[in-house]
Amino acid sequence: MIIVLKPYATAEQISHVIQRVESLGLKAHVSRGTYRTIIGVIGDEAKLQAAPLRAIPGVADVIPVLPPYKLASIEAQREPTVVDVCGVKIGDGHLAMIAGPCAVEGADRMDSIAAAVRAAGANILRGGAFKPRTSPYAYQGMGEEGLKILRDTGDKHGMPVVTEVMDPRRVELVEQYADMIQIGARNMQNFVLLTEVGQTRKPVLLKRGMSATIEDLLMSAEYILSQGNPNVVLCERGVKSFDKATRNLFDVAAVPCIRALSHLPIIVDPSHATGRPDLIPACALAGVAAGADGVHIEVHDCPEKALSDGPQALLPRQYAELAEKIRAIANLLGKEISERSVAAALA
């Protein structure tokens, strides 16, 4: 922690700051510059986070030198985390190919989409049973019935399944059906929900909030990790921007940026990032080329009749074409796409 004092801080103010630092059992190392005094704090920086030093008169700025997340940081663990979703590995060279419709709409549709994405090479099946919708009048999902359909479809096609949970009271329910639990972008800072999924041991797909910084995302991962659940997969899905040409702005640089800060796997979701099927393939390939550990794509066999987010879904044949290109770039970069082993599928 570095405390920068104001240009005209008084000697009294400076000694008050030093006293506060020392009262916490830390050492203050004072540099009196030509224009300003700065105080380097030596010791366990975490002790200081609770102390609002910035509120002390004479203090201009307080600059942490350690990231506020610990378990999520690369300093805590040098080797990349590999998350295992019922036999499908994500991270450290293993690419997740998550695909499926936005919402589970019925058993037949789910089956036909699952068959198509499985044939194209997807290794995890997605589908929403509880949908976060900005309008209270929009389709809210099939609920538990949808979870059952998803589970059955995944089992039939030998694919682990991922689905979103929005309500802390339903984490237990969702856990019974899903192999991986998704926290959506709008709930990335729903700390109650993060704490709840942190208490399970299920893999968690944590989507970046639409205006969350990379640090915010890692702090939300920290909530889950600090509850004892180490199986967190991060997901970049676009952030807010001034340009309405795309729904969100796909922050592909988040992939190498997170790689440098954390050991957790990071995948990309070009469907939500762009909101436009014609841009999804290019952005999916960009994500893989940038080193992402997986690609999350919405696929629907009749987008114009989809009950949710139809306009951003790829058709099965578009997905198949894209998956082939993804594999080519993945090969080039020495990555592999693991599949659920038969043994795991039968377990």
Added chain:
Amino acid sequence: MIIVLKPYATAEQISHVIQRVESLGLKAHVSRGTYRTIIGVIGDEAKLQAAPLRAIPGVADVIPVLPPYKLASIEAQREPTVVDVCGVKIGDGHLAMIAGPCAVEGADRMDSIAAAVRAAGANILRGGAFKPRTSPYAYQGMGEEGLKILRDTGDKHGMPVVTEVMDPRRVELVEQYADMIQIGARNMQNFVLLTEVGQTRKPVLLKRGMSATIEDLLMSAEYILSQGNPNVVLCERGVKSFDKATRNLFDVAAVPCIRALSHLPIIVDPSHATGRPDLIPACALAGVAAGADGVHIEVHDCPEKALSDGPQALLPRQYAELAEKIRAIANLLGKEISERSVAAALA
């Protein structure tokens, strides 16, 4: 709803769109322009929201002509809503003066702060018992004990109290103690929580999310209203920006903008909007001058020892100075600051 077709849309595509519109019982009014064809949809636009027209080949854009919120819209109710918080009115010329510490930290501190802000002219007391913190290691609030202290302090000083709820499982608990329930910025799109508070009849202070558009905010209000709770007060508290000079960017234009779209009261929170005590007074006055129905300000009598957000709190004497100026501008604009009547206080 206006459907704009792509420049080279085929006759077949156009008739497919018309058919979809008509199959929903609506009328399609086709204008064939020099370069493009557009289709005006006549009838109940709401029917179309579920139909992902944008996914139909040949469709370039779908432009709604009605706002997606209904109950919150000025079309639904021309006269401004006045929310009554135990005798303190908010809206239509009545200014809320909400003040208090970020977190309830103990009975003595709460009492001294409440006495000070009451003397300065505040009419509603705030204090957090459950705190949303980006770090799992930061102070999380006193919980129910904090609710009790807040309630007792409010009663002692004759002030209604407002506090935040984060967990849908605790809405009932918070409702027992608080006169007004706050939904924080990070939970503005926590639809589960919005639905839950919508089922109470308590006044709700709904804070704008950090990257929520004004339409998003009104849609979140719609969630509460559509559950039957008409007592919603909106709060502008700064949005994300590229400039780190202030914590957030205080969007003062949101006040007249919301006034033109909705009948709901809109207040401002310059504490969170700026994160800097030296900027709070100017922004509070700006908000009132722009027509806000209230001002929410954090006050602490020893910011450097505050357990949460100390650096952005005003000191009691700073608040008193500011309150005087707020009253002067409010007077100029013909607004009044209502207080809890003795009868209401005793009730």
Added chain:
Amino acid sequence: MIIVLKPYATAEQISHVIQRVESLGLKAHVSRGTYRTIIGVIGDEAKLQAAPLRAIPGVADVIPVLPPYKLASIEAQREPTVVDVCGVKIGDGHLAMIAGPCAVEGADRMDSIAAAVRAAGANILRGGAFKPRTSPYAYQGMGEEGLKILRDTGDKHGMPVVTEVMDPRRVELVEQYADMIQIGARNMQNFVLLTEVGQTRKPVLLKRGMSATIEDLLMSAEYILSQGNPNVVLCERGVKSFDKATRNLFDVAAVPCIRALSHLPIIVDPSHATGRPDLIPACALAGVAAGADGVHIEVHDCPEKALSDGPQALLPRQYAELAEKIRAIANLLGKEISERSVAAALA
């Protein structure tokens, strides 16, 4: 300047950094913390700006402790600058009321608008002769003919005039006609143009760029000041945002924020900030309440026939109503609106 080293910086890397600092005649003050080493640089920080310390292996971050602008900073001059535009004072309690059409469109229209805004209390007349338009096909202004009309109209009504310059080759021409030169938002970082107007002694109205930080704005002011022209008035006119409810996002907090950093006057332009006449009055009052040194507003007597930016202009009677409210708030805050003295007008 504070140099923060990476967690695993080697002793060799650290001594290389120290050597670089000392080679520039500065002193390095090393604090070895528990997790990281930081180096405080003592001496003239400016020397270091040219040295890309961040490129040295082992360096994590370089944090300046002084602002990069000097002449514009409050440290350079404690008393507020008052800019005198031919007798109309701006700053330190003097409010500029700048009004007029977006573009000069002809002598008659200019005359009628000037008469109206003068009667309403405006003290500086604006009008564009060279218009920056995003489209090459849009109206580009009357050129020198427009400058003449503006000059004559200002003289007739006893108002100093301000107009934009876009081309460094035309600064001399514009200087002959105008009392104040405007640098538009899109040219805020046109350093060639800033340097050119810095070589005149005319007051400059420097508009903030649409994505310029406050520091960027002050750096652009520094360009002008460093050429010897001290007469700079800053102008907040909205920044880019994710919400398209308003054209730009009016950053009213920029007013007190700049006040804390610089001695230069800062005015607001709610016309460009909002792009919506119905929001202009509220935002203008907000700006004055926040402490702005002036208000810049576009006024047109037939907006639907305006050749440029008609939809954002106030009608003369709307301006007159607003001006009255501005005066009331200005009075409350102890500000005055100076007018060109007769002597100055005749000079």
Added chain:
Amino acid sequence: MIIVLKPYATAEQISHVIQRVESLGLKAHVSRGTYRTIIGVIGDEAKLQAAPLRAIPGVADVIPVLPPYKLASIEAQREPTVVDVCGVKIGDGHLAMIAGPCAVEGADRMDSIAAAVRAAGANILRGGAFKPRTSPYAYQGMGEEGLKILRDTGDKHGMPVVTEVMDPRRVELVEQYADMIQIGARNMQNFVLLTEVGQTRKPVLLKRGMSATIEDLLMSAEYILSQGNPNVVLCERGVKSFDKATRNLFDVAAVPCIRALSHLPIIVDPSHATGRPDLIPACALAGVAAGADGVHIEVHDCPEKALSDGPQALLPRQYAELAEKIRAIANLLGKEISERSVAAALA
């Protein structure tokens, strides 16, 4: 153009709008909906741009159905433009590999860097002689001397050269030395400069402004094209964002998005987009995978001594490693990297 009227627009207002449309020789096609009336305008939409319909009472919104740029649009030209920079082709399968230092600093350094990037596979050499710097005190470039060095170095190594121009008075000078003229991000809306380079026939590298929408970028290209210069190459180099983890936010989706709107080549500049050498390789590969027509990268052989932007430059060996990967992905996508032919080099 679609004109949407306000919900309570009067019959009189509606007929006033129709009259305005018809007075311009266009046809108004009226759809009276359940809640609102909309008017489709049939005829040459361009005539309407000058008419500020939005300022007419009763008008809620005016929605163009054609893009405001014409020459730059894909409607104007279906086949992709290939820009030829002295034998190096850019666009339609031809990848530009532009590399070199931020600023030309001297003949020896320029020579060693050029030799290195040429060996690694770069086909165009960059180097700034006039530098746009946010600080008036920062290094401003070598001027004409720098142009000479760049020219000589390019000739020696058989590479066409690109350099930035900032001042319209120097376009003629820069044209004498450079094979391609760069317009920097800060000058993307310097319409005077755009007009000036539009009057040459030199290829122009037009960088996207930091807060320019894709439409803004295409409008700036339109300025150049409309002056008669068809040789425009667009460049995505990062936009402003709320997250300071990277200098700017690299908008990789701009590549396929522009491809869908325009026939002009679009390249990426990960150096400026990220400002961090450790992120440049991943973002460069992402850009190529997304379909970019080239990659612009800053390379310096001693970044810590660079006079400008050293911290964001790659070392020559880092560039060589990256170039190899770029070629691999380019091959996969069927792209080729053309080189200046000997004939062209000698011409």
